[in-house]
Structure formats: C-alpha cells, structure tokens
Amino acid sequence: MKRKVFLFTSTALFILINLFLPTEEAHFVWERLPIFNVIFGFLGCILIIVVSKTIGKCLQRDENYYD
Amino acid sequence: MRITMIEAVHPALFYIIGSLILPIVKRRPLRDIFILTIPILSFLQVLQLPEGQVWTIKILNYYLLPLKVDRLSLVFSYVFIIASFTGFVYALHVKTQGEHISALMYVGGTLGVTFAGDWITLLIGWELMAIASVFLIWYRRTPGALKAGFRYIMVHLVGGTLLLAGIALHVGSTASTTINRLPCEGFSAYLILTAFLINAAVPPLHAWLTDAYPEATVTGSVFLSAFTTKSAVYILLRVFPGAEILVWLGTIMALYGIVYAVLENDIRRLLSYHIVSQVGYMVCGVGLGSPLALNGSAAHAFCHILYKALLFMGVGVVIEGTGESKLTKLQGRNLYRELPFAFYLYMIGAFSISGVPLFNGFISKTMVVTSAGEIHRPLVHLLLHLASIGTFLHTGLKLPYGTWFGKAWDRNKKKESRSLRVPLNMYVAMAFNAALCVAIGIYPTVLYRLLPYEATYHPYTLYSVVTTIQLLLFTLLAFWMFLGQLGGEAKVSIDTDWFYRRGADLFFQFCISSDAIRSLGQRWMERLVMFASTFARNPWSLLTPAYGKAKKIASYDPDEYRQAIGVGIALFLALFSLLLGLSMNIR
Numbered sequence: 001m002k003r004k005v006f007l008f009t010s011t012a013l014f015i016l017i018n019l020f021l022p023t024e025e026a027h028f029v030w031e032r033l034p035i036f037n038v039i040f041g042f043l044g045c046i047l048i049i050v051v052s053k054t055i056g057k058c059l060q061r062d063e064n065y066y067d
Numbered sequence: 068m069r070i071t072m073i074e075a076v077h078p079a080l081f082y083i084i085g086s087l088i089l090p091i092v093k094r095r096p097l098r099d100i101f102i103l104t105i106p107i108l109s110f111l112q113v114l115q116l117p118e119g120q121v122w123t124i125k126i127l128n129y130y131l132l133p134l135k136v137d138r139l140s141l142v143f144s145y146v147f148i149i150a151s152f153t154g155f156v157y158a159l160h161v162k163t164q165g166e167h168i169s170a171l172m173y174v175g176g177t178l179g180v181t182f183a184g185d186w187i188t189l190l191i192g193w194e195l196m197a198i199a200s201v202f203l204i205w206y207r208r209t210p211g212a213l214k215a216g217f218r219y220i221m222v223h224l225v226g227g228t229l230l231l232a233g234i235a236l237h238v239g240s241t242a243s244t245t246i247n248r249l250p251c252e253g254f255s256a257y258l259i260l261t262a263f264l265i266n267a268a269v270p271p272l273h274a275w276l277t278d279a280y281p282e283a284t285v286t287g288s289v290f291l292s293a294f295t296t297k298s299a300v301y302i303l304l305r306v307f308p309g310a311e312i313l314v315w316l317g318t319i320m321a322l323y324g325i326v327y328a329v330l331e332n333d334i335r336r337l338l339s340y341h342i343v344s345q346v347g348y349m350v351c352g353v354g355l356g357s358p359l360a361l362n363g364s365a366a367h368a369f370c371h372i373l374y375k376a377l378l379f380m381g382v383g384v385v386i387e388g389t390g391e392s393k394l395t396k397l398q399g400r401n402l403y404r405e406l407p408f409a410f411y412l413y414m415i416g417a418f419s420i421s422g423v424p425l426f427n428g429f430i431s432k433t434m435v436v437t438s439a440g441e442i443h444r445p446l447v448h449l450l451l452h453l454a455s456i457g458t459f460l461h462t463g464l465k466l467p468y469g470t471w472f473g474k475a476w477d478r479n480k481k482k483e484s485r486s487l488r489v490p491l492n493m494y495v496a497m498a499f500n501a502a503l504c505v506a507i508g509i510y511p512t513v514l515y516r517l518l519p520y521e522a523t524y525h526p527y528t529l530y531s532v533v534t535t536i537q538l539l540l541f542t543l544l545a546f547w548m549f550l551g552q553l554g555g556e557a558k559v560s561i562d563t564d565w566f567y568r569r570g571a572d573l574f575f576q577f578c579i580s581s582d583a584i585r586s587l588g589q590r591w592m593e594r595l596v597m598f599a600s601t602f603a604r605n606p607w608s609l610l611t612p613a614y615g616k617a618k619k620i621a622s623y624d625p626d627e628y629r630q631a632i633g634v635g636i637a638l639f640l641a642l643f644s645l646l647l648g649l650s651m652n653i654r
Contacts, residue, residue: 007544014537025530027440027448037534041541044456049549052329060330060558066568 014038077134078116078144078182079192081109082151082175086168099159102167106152109178113144121184129244132184138519139365143301144181145517146369147174149503150293150376157380157496158286166206170290172199177294181301185244186234189302193230193266196295197223203287204279212282218564219279222272226265232650233258251310260307266299267350269316270323273343274564277327280342281335281392285383288335292379293372296342300349300368309356317351318450320344325457327562332394332555334382334466338375341420341462344454345371351451352435357442358520363434365518370427370507374419377500378462380493381413385470388487394466394555398473405487408494410471415501417467419508421459424535427504430511430526433535437524456542463539464546465553473554575631578638582630 018034026032085105092098118141122134151174158166176199179192197220204216236255238244249256261272268276276296280288307313324344331337345367352364386392388406403410419426422433432455439448507514511526546553 003548010540010544014540017533018537021530021533023530025528027437027443028445031534037537038541040452041456041538042545044453044538045460045542045545046549048325048453048457048460049329049545049552052326053552055326056330056560059560059562060556061561063557063559065559065561 011035011038076112077122077178078109078113078148079175079178081105081112082171082178086171086175089168089171090164093164098164102155102159102171103152105171106148106155106174110145110148110152113141113148116141129187129238130185131188132245133179133188134182135184136182138517139301139304140181142365142369142517142519143297144178146372147177147181147294147297150372151290153376153496153499154286154290154293156499157289157383157493159492160490161284161286163206165202166284166287169199169202169206170287173203173290173294175199177298180298184246186238186246187244189246190227190230190234193262194227196298197227200291200295203291204283206287207282207284209282215279215282218567219275221567222265222275226262229258229265230262233260233262236650246305248308249306251307251312260310263299263303263306264316266295267303267346268296268299268343269320269346269350270343271563273320273323274562276342277336277339277562278564280339281333285387289376289379289383292338292342292375296346297349297368297372300346300353300364303350303353304361304364308353308361310354313350313354314444314447315354317347317349317354318447319347320350321347321451321454322457323347325454325461327560328457328461329553330556330558330560332557332559333392334385334394334397334470335379335392337394337461337466338378338382341378341458342375344458345375345420347454348432348435348451351447352438355435355438355442355444355447357438358522359441359524360435360438362515362518362520362522362524363431363438366431366434366514367428369514369517370419370431370504373500373503373507374416374426374428377416377497377504378413378420380497380500381409381416382466382470384409384489384493384497387493388489393557394469394473395557397470398554401472403471406471406489409489409497410467412494412497412501413467414463415504417463419504421463421539422455422535423463423539424527424532425505425508427507427511427514429535430508430514433526433531434524437531452538456538459539459542460546464543468550469553469555574635578631578634579628581634585630 015034015038018037021034023032030036082105085101089098089101092101116134116136118136118138120134120136121132124131124133151170154170155167158170161167173196176192176195179195180189181192183189183192201216201220201223204212204219206212233255237249237259240255249259251257251260265272265275280291283291303313321344324340324342324347328337328340328344331340349364349367349371352360352367355361382392384406385397385402388409389397389400389402391397415426419428422428436448436451436455439451515524
C-alpha cells in the first residue's frame, strides 16, 4: 500500500515537473511526452528483468556445469 | 631547461625496462617506490611529447613508426598511465614480484599499441599485452584460474594470428606499413577488424573476458579491466571510424551485457558483463562516426577506465576481506558493518557508471547517446537509454545491495564476526580514483579540452539532468518492487564460450570415436582369425579347454589415444592447408 502511494505521488510530481520542462533539446517526438521518462525508466527496468529471467531459463545451468 | 635524455625515451619503455629491473629490486619500501616512480616518469614524459612528433625507423624496406603522437593517442595514453598508477597503488601490498612484472609488461604493451604509428609495432604491442596479461590470471593459483587463463590466451593468440594475417595481406597489397583509416571492405580489413573485435569483447567474440576476468587475482582484475578492451576501442577509433556495422554491434553489445548481468551470481563476473555493456557504447560511438560521437567514445573510454577500476577495486576489497565472490555467499552477511568505506567508494563508481549527474559517466555516456539523437538514429538512441537503465539496476543497485546488505539467501548460515583486515593502500587507490570520477563529473571541461575532434557539447542542461534523474529514480522504484526476485542464484549461465569449452570435449570425443570404429572392425577381424586358428591347433587342445588360455593383463596401453591424436592432427593439417590454399587464391 505504501509503495503504491509513493509510486503514484512521485509519478504525478514528475509529470508536473515535465509539463514545465523546456523540450527543444529532445531529438524525438516521444521524448516530448511529459510521461515518457517516468514510464521508460519503470517499464524498461521491468522489461530487462523479465526478458533476462526468461532467457535465463534456457541458459542457466548448475554451478559445476563445466567441471 | 629540459632533460634531453628523458625526452628521447618512448613512454612504454619505462614500463618494459622497469619490469626487467624489478626482479633485482626486492627490498620492500624501495620496491614500492620503484614501482610507483615508473608511471610518474612515464606521465611526465608523455606531457613533454609535442603533438605531431613521429619517430621513423627503416628496417628491411619497411618504415616503422614506434612513436606517433597526436591528440587521440595522447588522451588514451594519459588515462592508461593514470590507471596503471592507481592500479599499482592498489596492488602495492602484493608480495609476488611476478604479478608486478607482468602488470608492468602489460601496461608497456598497451602504451606500445597506443603510440604505434605502423602495423608491425602495433602487432608487437598487441601480443605483448596478451602474453603479459595472462599471468595476472594464473597468479591466482586456483585450478579454475589456470584453465580460464589457458582459454584466455588461446583466444588472444587466435586474435593475434588473425591480426598478423590481416596485416600481412594489407601491407603486401599496399606496400605501406603506416596505420591509416581503412574502409570496412576486403578480406584483409575483415581479418584486422575481427582481431580488434575480439579484443574489444564484442559478442559473440566476448566470452574470453567474462570467463577470465573473474578468475584473475584481486589486483590483477583491476589492471585487466582497464587496458585490453579500451586499447581495442582506441584502435577502432583510429582505423574504422564510421563503420556502419559497429553501430549495431555496439548497440547489441550494450544490451547483451545487461541481460547476462541479471543472471550473474559472481560479483566480478557481473562487473565483467558490464564492461561488455559499457564498451558497447564506445563501439557504437565509433560506428556513428560524427565528431561528437567519436569524441564521446574517447571520453567514455577515459571515464570508464577510472570508474570500472574503482568498481573492481571495491569488490576486490570484499573478496580480499571475505574470500567470497558469490552473491549467494555474501547476501545476509551485512558486510556494511565491516567494510563501510569500501561501500561508499564503490558507490561513487556505481553512480559514475550509471551516469548520475555530477559523476563522470554522465558527462561521457550522454555524448554518445546524444550524438545518436543528433544524426537521427531513433532505435539506437532508445536502446542505449535502455542499457543505461540496466547498468544502474545491476551495478548501482543489485550488486551493492546484495554484497553489503541484503537478506540472507541461506537462512541457516551462521553469522561470522571475524574482523576483516584489508590493506590501507587498497583504500588509498580507491579514494584516488573516486576523486577523479567526481572531479571530472563536476568539471568536465578538463576532459573535453583533451578530446581529439572538433565538437562542442554541454552535458549540464536542465533537460538532460531532469530526464536522467527521472529515469534513474523510476529504475530504483522498479528495483524496489522486484527486490525479492533479484537475489543471486547459485548457477552459471552458458555463454558463447560454451562452443569451445564443450566443443573441445566433443572434438576429442569425435577423435576417439572415429578410432573406436576402426578398433571395432579390428576386434571382429581378430575374432575371426582366432576362430579360424582353432582349426589349425593341436586337436588335443580342443578336448582339454584349460590348455593355452592365458589370462589377459590390463595394463597401460601406449596406443590408447594414439589414433585419436592422429585424427586430431590430421584434421588440423587439413584445415591449415585449406586456409593456405584460400589465402593463395585471394592474393
């Protein structure tokens, strides 16, 4: 519960900051979305964990596999 | 007034001659002073080298340029010498002379590569690096280190041979030994590029790094993390800037390291996968080829050497103190109580590699990423951003959390409370590197002034600082939510080294089994002969079975592997003559 409150308030706070952030430095359209970096950081991290763990199911072996 | 004698010495010679003198300098304070003087002298010498100076020697109709000074070689030589200095401070307590000798040789080879103006000098430096560095692995003196060292040197000798072949074809066809920018086409260029890619640890040719670095000595891995891959980046910058293939190899590389790092349990192997990932940014920058991207690659190599050495030093302190290198063994020990300084200094390195503003990774990594945006490569830009997230996730969060804090993976484990003694010089070296990371992060102009190409870049804009902080904070949030699933697992992940680690077994099995087919035939023929011979025997023996039956004695058989080895050699000879034939056709 605490985590959810923290998540939503911080997301809202950052979107609010992003609304006033000058974005002429952004190179691509999606970077101008006020929510982009928040979503990308959060989902990107989850994506990395999930994809790696899935690949890991095929690649991981017992510790003394090579011995 | 300048000292003319010192002016005429190649910076690499300080290290190489130093390594030859070191065996007779054994008394402790004298030896330590001697070792630390070498990088200082070499650095002073490099500062005196005028830009554009070239030494030319003519041997057998070929011009050798053992020293060629330009902005690119200077910026790399500065950081190599600084890294060797802090590396030696970190290793000062090590009693084994051989380790220091091989480290000195290794740095000497690296500087030889850095200042090489011709292909032949480059090759000599290249091979010297490979041969000297393998001892930093072998001096660990464990069976694992011995085997990993053999695999390491085999891969590098293959790389060296490819480089030699490429150079021979190139010099033969152009009659010029000078290192110049090469177009990425033609057999000789491919051979040279492959050799460079092996040393840069580009997947699938990267497995030597993640296999061997975690097996090296604690102090040796600090040296290893700095020189081989970054000298490869340097030579790629010189020879193949703007090669399109490097853009994609670099991007894939940046993500490849991230994926494996999630699965990794050994803390030094986790950091090794992050070398692969970080060198990906540099390789990508070389491929992008704009002045900003090339500067970004050079700057990122510079910063990477400093913070990666710092990270290896940090986990080195943990391994030196506890003797453990697995997250599963370290989790729950609450090492923070015992090694708090190592944690704080490690975190400076971790913030640097993650590109937190005010640390040096931020001012160099963003150069490469921004240049991808500037020349409009959306996918590369996005994927490099994704790799930054992964970097922070592992090096900045998972590893330090698991190592210094973390919940016990094995709940039955007893709490050990022996005091951990770590030599002071290790902390001194870490503090030195940490100070450099922060100093360059706060005042990047000091590094930007040294960069070889004409490009202006300002890292500290409101937009980039705010977006970077957001990205990292939300990575932290996701890490927090997934905390339970990110602990180490006592497993290994198979990587491309599987092909030669298992492949060697399979090849040997094949050679033996090919012999087995022959011996099967032979056995049946023998039986046939034995059966036939019974008819030629004394008829009396057929009636008294005990006669003539001698017991066979199992003993050493010198012919056991003879056939198998013969088949192996025959296959190698066939491959060699095939390659010889091919290369003759190409000429």
